[in-house]
Amino acid sequence: MVQQKGKTVVIKIGSNVLTQADGSPDKSRMEALVHQMVYLREQGVKIVLISSGAVAFGRKSTVFEEKTDPVVQKQILAAIGQIELINSYKSLFGNRQTPIAQIMVTKSDFRDRKHYLNMKNCLEGLVKNNIIPVINENDTVAVTELMFTDNDELAGLVAAMMDAQEMIILSNVDGIFKGHPNDPDSELIEHVDAKSPSMNSYISSSKSSFGRGGMLTKMNMAKKSADLGIGVIIANGKRENVLVDYYQKTLRCTYFEPSKAKLNPKKWIAHSDHYSKGELIISSGAESALKSSKITSLLPIGVLKVKGDFIKGEIIRIISEDGRKIGLGKAAYGAKVAIEKIGISNQKPIIHYDYLYLHHNNQ
Structure with missing residues (x-):
């Protein structure tokens, strides 16, 4: 992993990290991760946060009338939950004297170079002013063809846009295993580079009940990001001190070694297949x-x-x-x-x- 001080790191927190087994928000886990992000910031790391969880946060207290359209249900859950999600972040970061800003995006916001650069300038301005951007997909207005595969895709796009040195994807497992993660005999794949063999056969395509993506989408995005020159860490966000261990280079995880960094226009183009x-x-x-x-x-x-x-x-x-x-x-x-x-x-x-x-x- 690269030396972290002075570097830009995109951190993506998955829905399954921020929710408990019963589906309720895991506020203690969120608080622990916020404290660790503030720790990284104090060490000179520039942070951009991609956070899932709005739908899960909205689900805890919302009851729908019968026959409510599933798409409308998700839009309602996202609209309600996003308020609680960002307010929770604002309160927790505020307790550590750390300002944040909310950025809601859809895939169409990245549709051309002009929009892309407008977003890039905004995010860079926030980071330079010591404000942590908290980014999430705007599920209330996104339609299927304009939705990101999941927030892993969004994180990869933002990491490329910000010329980040590393991207941390926090899930509920330590990384990619040669077998089921719950099998104690499964071996963790700790290092991946351009010459590593395909890992598709090791990965289940199953998804969590709150997120859209599984480990396969994480791996594909990690490989693309590494090819663009961004080091990628897939790690367990429920592990105590996960981000501190990352900084101290003692983290148990899967690390994708970056290739030579590409020019920013190439990074934009790499994520533009849909357009x-x-x-x-x-x-x-x-x-x-x-x-x-x-x-x-x-x-x-x-x-x-x-x-x-x-x-x-x-x-x-x-x-x-x-x-x-x-x-x-x-x-x-x-x-x-x-x-x-x-x-x-x-x-x-x-x-x-x-x-x-x-x-x-x-x-």
């Missing part, structure tokens, strides 16, 4: 060139087909001849011009290297 407006089918030769160790932009001569009606500046997918997702990029010109330039040499890149992100593994 892509078209596709470029490229030749095997172009694919090999992009994956080589040389800095390479995508040129029209390597494009076989253009799909979609994108314009300059929009995100487009890069697809191999056999249909694999190779990467994403920002179009240097629109689809009409791109079609005219297919296969022609000595042309301006359709995707410049600085605005090109390649998937770590083909999908």
Whole structure:
């Protein structure tokens, strides 16, 4: 793990960490984690907090009429619970003379570079003024196609946006195991790097009763974030002094070693698949060139087909001849011009290297 003093760390706390077995809010656990975050801050760590729990907090005292639509139920629970969740944080952090700010977002807030930079500037301004941003998805207005997979995805996007050095995902297990976490004989996978074999076979796809995601989504987001140059820790938020142990480098967890840090535009592009407006089918030769160790932009001569009606500046997918997702990029010109330039040499890149992100593994 990197030296923490002076670094930016995104901490994501899952719903199952902030609730007890009976579904009621775990205020003592929240208080313990707040005290530890203040400790990190006192050591010079810059913190951005992503917190789930609004729906769980709203569930404890809400009774619905029969036949209430499930989506409406969740919106109501989120609306009620978010008040209690943020007030609890405000009180607990306030007791330690630590100011916070509430940020509610949906996926559409990150839909283009302008919105992305507006959010980035806001968060950076808060952190520079020693205010801890507390971020959660705005479940009251999000619809299915605009929802994050879960707050792990949101945490990964924010960590990339803030050029964070590390991201801590707090769940109710110590990390990723070679077997069921409750099996005492299961081995904890403590270190993962770009050369580590796939761990999919070890992970159950089950989800908690309060959260949307499971360990598989955590692992996938951790791998993507590590590929962007962000170290990722998956740890047990119910473990005593989990964040103190993290700082002191004694934490039992799964750590994803970061690759070389990418430029911020690449980090934005890496999380922009949902906003892509078209596709470029490229030749095997172009694919090999992009994956080589040389800095390479995508040129029209390597494009076989253009799909979609994108314009300059929009995100487009890069697809191999056999249909694999190779990467994403920002179009240097629109689809009409791109079609005219297919296969022609000595042309301006359709995707410049600085605005090109390649998937770590083909999908």
